[in-house]
Structure formats: structure tokens, C-alpha cells
Amino acid sequence: MSTTQPNLHDARLAFVGRIIAGVSHEFKNHLSVTKELSGLLDDLLAMEKDALPGRERLTKITAGIGERVAAAAEMAGHLGRFAHRMDFPLSSFSVNEVAGEILFLTRRFARLKNITLELDPAPDLPSMHSNPSLLQFVVFSAVMAMLNHLEKQGAVRVATAAAGDRVRIAFHGEKIRAGAPADLSPYIPGEALQALHAQCPPVEPDQAGIRAVLLLSPIPPESGG
Amino acid sequence: MQYPRVLIVDDEKEFASTLAERLNMRNMDATAVYRAEDALALIHTADHVPDVVLLDLKMPNIDGLQALEAIKQYDPSIEVIMLTGHGDRKIIEGISNLILDYIIKPVDLPELVKKIGEATQKRHATLSGADGETA
Numbered sequence: 001m002s003t004t005q006p007n008l009h010d011a012r013l014a015f016v017g018r019i020i021a022g023v024s025h026e027f028k029n030h031l032s033v034t035k036e037l038s039g040l041l042d043d044l045l046a047m048e049k050d051a052l053p054g055r056e057r058l059t060k061i062t063a064g065i066g067e068r069v070a071a072a073a074e075m076a077g078h079l080g081r082f083a084h085r086m087d088f089p090l091s092s093f094s095v096n097e098v099a100g101e102i103l104f105l106t107r108r109f110a111r112l113k114n115i116t117l118e119l120d121p122a123p124d125l126p127s128m129h130s131n132p133s134l135l136q137f138v139v140f141s142a143v144m145a146m147l148n149h150l151e152k153q154g155a156v157r158v159a160t161a162a163a164g165d166r167v168r169i170a171f172h173g174e175k176i177r178a179g180a181p182a183d184l185s186p187y188i189p190g191e192a193l194q195a196l197h198a199q200c201p202p203v204e205p206d207q208a209g210i211r212a213v214l215l216l217s218p219i220p221p222e223s224g225g
Numbered sequence: 226m227q228y229p230r231v232l233i234v235d236d237e238k239e240f241a242s243t244l245a246e247r248l249n250m251r252n253m254d255a256t257a258v259y260r261a262e263d264a265l266a267l268i269h270t271a272d273h274v275p276d277v278v279l280l281d282l283k284m285p286n287i288d289g290l291q292a293l294e295a296i297k298q299y300d301p302s303i304e305v306i307m308l309t310g311h312g313d314r315k316i317i318e319g320i321s322n323l324i325l326d327y328i329i330k331p332v333d334l335p336e337l338v339k340k341i342g343e344a345t346q347k348r349h350a351t352l353s354g355a356d357g358e359t360a
Binding site: 024025028029031032033034035036037039040043047069070073077080081084 | 237239240243244246247250283310311329330331332334
């Protein structure tokens with residue numbers, strides 16, 4: 001068998017990614033048309049001035065459509081980029097972008113638990129050569145573990161920091177439930193950490209609010225992930 | 226005063242035609258076509274050379290990149306603004322010397338109108354310069 005042939009797992013991920021990317025492109029096309037049609041209605045209403053009864057209400061409706069289209073387009077944009085992360089097992093990327101993307105897409109799960117989700121991105125992080133999709137899976141696993149151990153009105157803050165050629169990602173929780181484990185890193189799949197060449201050192205109980213820390217090292221290109 | 230001549234090339238017909246209608250309401254002479262082949266045919270007609278082409282990146286048959294190359298070969302003074310769904314940063318970087326700019330869909334109309342204005346001014350300045358050289 002050729003060494004360049006992707007394994008079944010990578011091939012299936014690429015397949016899922018392509019389908020999601022294609023659908024998110026289509027969503028954006030529909031949203032583009034919706035926005036232009038709503039905008040055209042707005043233009044026509046503006047030409048009518050005060051001659052049309054209910055014009056003010058119709059204008060408010062088109063503004064509401066515009067806001068929803070903008071929100072949906074932002075989501076489709078994140079979804080498309082998320083999907084394209086699965087195109088190749090290894091690539092160079094910004095950890096802040098990759099983390100920001102998955103946190104955006106995880107917001108719904110946090111919102112359903114009445115918990116806020118924030119990224120505290122450090123400036124000037126080194127670019128990382130690794131598996132961005134797998135990193136997103138690890139960040140998602142850590143965040144979901146945090147969500148299950150916080151009270152309502154709590155918050156998860158994900159903070160990035162440079163650590164030499166490595167990047168440190170810390171997961172802070174606010175309003176942690178009584179009896180929650182001090183260290184949530186066991187909830188992050190070890191196999192994923194191994195494939196990422198990442199470490200999750202045990203978290204000291206005295207570190208206020210930090211429940212998991214991820215240390216991400218660049219994967220040498222020749223290792224093939 | 227001559228209105229900016231804008232050619233919209235996008236296979237999403239309703240998007241292209243509605244955008245053209247909205248640009249025409251803003252003192253532009255905008256035309257929509259839905260295939261790159263039709264755009265190239267139109268540009269080759271002397272009466273229809275646009276100042277600005279709004280060109281969708283991904284289209285069936287001749288895609289935006291091929292159309293861009295053909296437009297620039299025919300008349301380098303025509304300004305092109307690419308329309309793209311997801312930014313496609315790497316592709317855009319690769320053609321940055323051939324295009325004025327790019328716009329991510331759904332379109333922010335005030336931003337697009339501003340860019341069309343810049344593109345039209347740039348083209349007219351280029352043409353005036355060329356006239357000056359040949360005079």
C-alpha cells in the first residue's frame with residue numbers, strides 16, 4: 001500500500017469536512033440572496049417615503065432580517081472554516097483562530113446551560129504546525145467537561161499564552177460546582193493528546209479557577225501526524 | 226457625468242440580478258450575467274466594456290480565476306473585485322496583484338459601493354494616463 005494514501009479515519013474526517021464545507025457554502029449563497037432581497041425591499045420602502053401605510057413597521061422587519069442574516073452568515077463562515085480544518089491532517093495555523101472558531105461553534109452548548117464562553121487570546125503567539133481539527137476536538141472536550149462542572153451564570157475562559165515554541169492553553173472556570181474535580185484533564189482523550197504531541201500537566205488545586213492546561217508543541221512535518 | 230459601469234458575474238441568478246437592481250438605484254449602470262462565458266462575450270463588445278467587474282470566485286465551467294485572467298488579458302484597465310463566500314485567503318493572496326479587492330458574501334452594500342467608486346476612479350485615472358502618453 002502506498003504510504004501517501006490516507007488512513008480510513010483521516011479519509012472519513014476529510015469526507016465529513018467536505019460535506020459540511022459544501023453545505024455551509026450553500027447556506028451562504030442562500031443568505032446572500034436573502035440579504036439582497038431584503039435590502040431591495042428596504043430600498044423600495046425608502047423610495048415610498050411616507051406614502052405607504054405601515055412603512056415604518058416593514059422597515060423594522062427588514063432590519064430584523066438583516067440582523068439575522070448577518071448572524072447566520074457569521075455562523076456559516078465559522079462552520080466552513082471548521083470544516084476545511086479537516087482537509088489535511090497537518091497544517092500551520094494560528095492557535096487563537098482555531099480556538100476561537102471552535103469556541104464560537106460551542107457557544108450553543110454553553111448557552112443552553114446559561115454559561116458564558118470567552119477566549120482570552122494572547123497576542124504574538126507562534127504559528128503552530130499541527131493537526132488543527134484534532135486540537136479543536138481537544139479544546140471542545142475540555143470545554144464540555146468544564147460546562148458539566150459549572151453552575152448556572154458561570155463562565156469558561158480559555159486563555160492562550162506563548163511558552164517558547166509551544167503554546168499553553170488554560171481552561172478557567174467561574175462558579176465551579178462544589179465537589180467538582182480540581183483537575184479536568186482526565187476528561188481529555190489521551191489518544192488525541194498523544195497524536196497532537198500535546199501534554200496536559202496535572203493542575204495544582206491552588207490555581208484559582210484553572211481546571212485544565214494544555215501544552216501544545218509543533219509536530220515535525222516529517223512525522224506525518 | 227457618466228455612471229460607473231459595473232458587470233456582475235455570479236451563477237446565483239437571483240443574487241446577481243437583485244444586486245444589479247440595487248446598484249442601479251445608486252446611480253450605477255450595472256448589468257448581471259450568470260456565466261463567465263457570457264461576461265467575456267459581453268466585455269469583447271466594444272459598447273459594453275465595464276469599469277468594474279464583480280466576479281464570483283467559484284462558478285461552474287469557467288471559474289472566477291480563469292475569467293479574471295481572460296479579462297485582464299483583454300483589457301488590463303478593467304478593475305476586478307472578487308466575490309467570495311468564505312474569504313479563501315490563500316487564493317485571494319495569489320491573485321492580489323490582479324484584483325482591486327475582494328468582498329465576502331453576503332455583501333455589505335455600503336462597503337461594496339465604496340470599493341466600486343475607488344475602482345472606477347482608478348480605471349479612469351489609468352485611462353487618462355494612457356491617453357496622455359499617446360497624445
